[in-house]
Amino acid sequence: METALPDLEDGEVLVANRYMSVDPYMRGRMNDGKSYVSPFQIGEPLEGAATGEVLASSCPDVPVGVTVLHHRGWREHAVVSGATVKIVDPALAPESAFLGALGMTGLTAYAGLMYAAKFTDGDIVFVSGAAGAVGSLVGQIAKASGASRVLGSAGSPDKVARILELGFDAGFNYHDGPVVDLLKEVAPQGIDVYFDNVGGEHLEAAISVLNTHGRVAMCGAISQYNATEPSPAPRNLGTVIGKQLTLQGFLVGMYADKAEEFAQKMAGWLADGSITWDETVRDGLENAPAAFIELLRGGNTGKMVVRL
Amino acid sequence: METALPDLEDGEVLVANRYMSVDPYMRGRMNDGKSYVSPFQIGEPLEGAATGEVLASSCPDVPVGVTVLHHRGWREHAVVSGATVKIVDPALAPESAFLGALGMTGLTAYAGLMYAAKFTDGDIVFVSGAAGAVGSLVGQIAKASGASRVLGSAGSPDKVARILELGFDAGFNYHDGPVVDLLKEVAPQGIDVYFDNVGGEHLEAAISVLNTHGRVAMCGAISQYNATEPSPAPRNLGTVIGKQLTLQGFLVGMYADKAEEFAQKMAGWLADGSITWDETVRDGLENAPAAFIELLRGGNTGKMVVRL
Numbered sequence: 298m299e300t301a302l303p304d305l306e307d308g309e310v311l312v313a314n315r316y317m318s319v320d321p322y323m324r325g326r327m328n329d330g331k332s333y334v335s336p337f338q339i340g341e342p343l344e345g346a347a348t349g350e351v352l353a354s355s356c357p358d359v360p361v362g363v364t365v366l367h368h369r370g371w372r373e374h375a376v377v378s379g380a381t382v383k384i385v386d387p388a389l390a391p392e393s394a395f396l397g398a399l400g401m402t403g404l405t406a407y408a409g410l411m412y413a414a415k416f417t418d419g420d421i422v423f424v425s426g427a428a429g430a431v432g433s434l435v436g437q438i439a440k441a442s443g444a445s446r447v448l449g450s451a452g453s454p455d456k457v458a459r460i461l462e463l464g465f466d467a468g469f470n471y472h473d474g475p476v477v478d479l480l481k482e483v484a485p486q487g488i489d490v491y492f493d494n495v496g497g498e499h500l501e502a503a504i505s506v507l508n509t510h511g512r513v514a515m516c517g518a519i520s521q522y523n524a525t526e527p528s529p530a531p532r533n534l535g536t537v538i539g540k541q542l543t544l545q546g547f548l549v550g551m552y553a554d555k556a557e558e559f560a561q562k563m564a565g566w567l568a569d570g571s572i573t574w575d576e577t578v579r580d581g582l583e584n585a586p587a588a589f590i591e592l593l594r595g596g597n598t599g600k601m602v603v604r605l
Numbered sequence: 606m607e608t609a610l611p612d613l614e615d616g617e618v619l620v621a622n623r624y625m626s627v628d629p630y631m632r633g634r635m636n637d638g639k640s641y642v643s644p645f646q647i648g649e650p651l652e653g654a655a656t657g658e659v660l661a662s663s664c665p666d667v668p669v670g671v672t673v674l675h676h677r678g679w680r681e682h683a684v685v686s687g688a689t690v691k692i693v694d695p696a697l698a699p700e701s702a703f704l705g706a707l708g709m710t711g712l713t714a715y716a717g718l719m720y721a722a723k724f725t726d727g728d729i730v731f732v733s734g735a736a737g738a739v740g741s742l743v744g745q746i747a748k749a750s751g752a753s754r755v756l757g758s759a760g761s762p763d764k765v766a767r768i769l770e771l772g773f774d775a776g777f778n779y780h781d782g783p784v785v786d787l788l789k790e791v792a793p794q795g796i797d798v799y800f801d802n803v804g805g806e807h808l809e810a811a812i813s814v815l816n817t818h819g820r821v822a823m824c825g826a827i828s829q830y831n832a833t834e835p836s837p838a839p840r841n842l843g844t845v846i847g848k849q850l851t852l853q854g855f856l857v858g859m860y861a862d863k864a865e866e867f868a869q870k871m872a873g874w875l876a877d878g879s880i881t882w883d884e885t886v887r888d889g890l891e892n893a894p895a896a897f898i899e900l901l902r903g904g905n906t907g908k909m910v911v912r913l
Binding site: 325332333496500509515516517518521528531532534535536537538539540541542543544545546547548551 | 829
């Protein structure tokens, strides 16, 4: 859809988008109904995080030429209020990293592990969707923070190979058998933390393998997003009582007050090489819908972005 | 089964049991398999909390004539180590209350509400099994602690009438329809805390009605204890993420350090009449198994005890 760019009003800036974030949570906004974010409207452009260069500005704080992070992705040019953008320093990391490891994706991984799952030194950590944008960071943050063992599941042999390269101690391809059997094989001493990006069978398997006082950070349920019937799992929720488990659902917004702490730690981990991040880059706005569908099918490794 | 009483060894006491506690958690110990307490052994007596009078003692700290709380119920006379009994003051409350409101039952209700569910002033609280020993105390503790509204479900019109007498703001008989519909009717503003004694359909309904940042204290799942197939509920666990809910499984042992705080508060509430407790009393050891089966079927109101 083409529209004419409006004139800038006072305080607005015109941004040429260069990178757009493609995120699983957008699937929820494509359903009608009450949720934590409003549904996308048919006929209106999608929205999402993006980075780009300021081409014109009527906001003194955001001069022409700077690179900004903002929330009007899914279009080539965006007119946004200067007060809502964040100027980023492309010398610190490649521009797209501000959509990923240094952005909401990274904060989701960090705060989910540290605060939702109350990670402590020595924990055995299991992550599903471990080759994904959030999952691959969770595993590396856990390793960098003193986990005794980090395990991951992913959807292909290539992805499993990749998480082992990233420093996971073990991993499995969840297509290779019942998840609970695969998990028990790599976790003979059980697990203390489960970071759930997947829901369904994975959550049931994790509950069954979690040790006493184990904790689950419930971050996503991508296995369920396209489902038309509710998942019948987990069927073992009663064991949450005897094992005294905590299941914590969370959204990254709960942990906005941890953004500063996160940014400092992540900058350090990226600088000393303890954390690396993967990207799957697709080119062109016209390929963005396909990139989104690919994401839901697990076609990405690491953060999925579209370059314009 | 009759056995001869052994001679007392040094430090032991002989107790004539007067009241025995009959508890839902015992059902779990009748299954074989790994759990948080070891299974009962066939041919061996059951165990459980009991109170009684000391008939003979070779433990100087526990003289003949005192009333004690101990863990060798399900028998008429018990020989126990004096170090493991607790002397109680029958002037403070009827002896059986030390098995209920002033005992583990009360601590379960108090700590589960306050610490597992992180109750805060003004919360709307929903309790299942609300006419039971734990449930009826949870509701009354919530009212006494500043809940804006306390709702309960129970299994008969008489029980619903009883919880309203105890001060619950509303209640329903869960046999009257799908639990989620009944709950929505009494909770037009949703709920903030769910104290779960039941599991299954109740838990699913509560998750669907819980407000953002709501909390579930998972205390029991009596609907599941005799089930031979795992429950397929809750099917809406994915919504735990967007609503940022916390599900906390707990056993009373987690909160042993709250026993003193609890005992003081409960003594105050009992003394000023803000909390009353119900008992269902059955007479005679020979009727104890029937009392246990009755308990699992919901035949009790309040604490189920057997008087010898």
